[in-house]
Amino acid sequence: WRDLEDIEKLECKPQILVALSALYMDETLTARGFLIDNLDFTDEQINRLVELGEIIKHRINGNVYYGLPHSSLASAYWEHGCDYRNLPNKDRESFVYRYAISDVSNGLSTILNTGKEKRVVLLCTAAIEGRLLEIVKKESDSERYLELILARANSGL
Structure with a gap:
């Protein structure tokens, strides 16, 4: 997986990874609606990270959620992502x-x-x-x- 600076160089939003990491440290998925309605990310920004394999998309009971490939990544993103933590x-x-x-x-x-x-x-x-x-x-x-x-x-x- 890429570090947050590399993600930014790919014209992606590392802030999405940091936002997901807050919940995924406990292996909790984040609802699509929250990312869009509360954090002002777009489907396009989120889907770009899905395409790159940086985040995982889940469909559960008709709802869309996102997580990271592993909880250890979540801990690393949260710890080292202070510059991208515009939450x-x-x-x-x-x-x-x-x-x-x-x-x-x-x-x-x-x-x-x-x-x-x-x-x-x-x-x-x-x-x-x-x-x-x-x-x-x-x-x-x-x-x-x-x-x-x-x-x-x-x-x-």
């Missing part, structure tokens, strides 16, 4: 939360895929802000509800 939320936890409360069908999965400490913080934040039920209702993977209940029982939420 509304520069820290990863805030980015994950913003994604989870947006109009995506894998918001709960996104939170539950994070480490235990972050998961508790994100779930508490969503509960305090009155957004948890909204996140749960939009979740397309019904098995994640059980994980939420178990996470709640184990963390004392």
